[in-house]
Amino acid sequence: MFCMQNRIVTCLVAIALLAAATAYAGESAGVIKQRMGSGNPVAGKSKSTLCQGCHGEDGLSLEDLIPHLAGQYSSYIAKELRNFQSGARKHQIMSVMAKAINDFDLADIAAYFASQEKMHGGGWGDNRVGKNLFLKGDLSRNIQPCVSCHGVNGKGKAPDIATYPVIGGQHKAYLRAQLINWRDGLRTNSPGGVMNKIAKSLTDREIEALTDYISGL
Numbered sequence: 001m002f003c004m005q006n007r008i009v010t011c012l013v014a015i016a017l018l019a020a021a022t023a024y025a026g027e028s029a030g031v032i033k034q035r036m037g038s039g040n041p042v043a044g045k046s047k048s049t050l051c052q053g054c055h056g057e058d059g060l061s062l063e064d065l066i067p068h069l070a071g072q073y074s075s076y077i078a079k080e081l082r083n084f085q086s087g088a089r090k091h092q093i094m095s096v097m098a099k100a101i102n103d104f105d106l107a108d109i110a111a112y113f114a115s116q117e118k119m120h121g122g123g124w125g126d127n128r129v130g131k132n133l134f135l136k137g138d139l140s141r142n143i144q145p146c147v148s149c150h151g152v153n154g155k156g157k158a159p160d161i162a163t164y165p166v167i168g169g170q171h172k173a174y175l176r177a178q179l180i181n182w183r184d185g186l187r188t189n190s191p192g193g194v195m196n197k198i199a200k201s202l203t204d205r206e207i208e209a210l211t212d213y214i215s216g217l
Helices: 002-023 027-036 041-047 049-055 074-086 095-096 103-114 128-136 172-184 192-200 204-215
Strands: none
Touching: 027 103, 041 103, 049 103, 074 095, 074 103, 128 204, 172 192, 172 204
């Protein structure tokens, strides 16, 4: 019976991957699977009902300060949830919600959101100041180019490295709030404090330009 259930689950996941690859132009089933990690997106859809209430059924939230999760790497989603659990990252709602999620369910929930089409903006990524910072940074002020970690168009670079999330097409207000939190030391959960170091060198004007550019990708 257990083997039969395993085969059914494997079949359902394969069908989900095939459907996703067909629907999302330019993404193969293998790429989507790599982004999903080891979780079961079919089971994750039902397990993520509470998450969908804020982040959207397909991982696209309607509230500017609540992040999109659509197409986000499962490893990054899991890493952030564990940070909320441990207190390394704090949020009035997420810190409470995270405590109720075990690792097994978290893998499935993360896989579900990762299996969705990647978030994307409206194509208004033409802010020259923001684009220059994203692509070139400003090494004289220790500002690394965003593209070096977050990939072309902010769509991520390495799905097996939880450090580098998808940011292209994320809500501008959310991106702005996080950069300000990094700058002010209210958020400190990046490896080696890299985001704090970069954000401290950004002016308000640069944060506005950068988030305008990234949100439109």
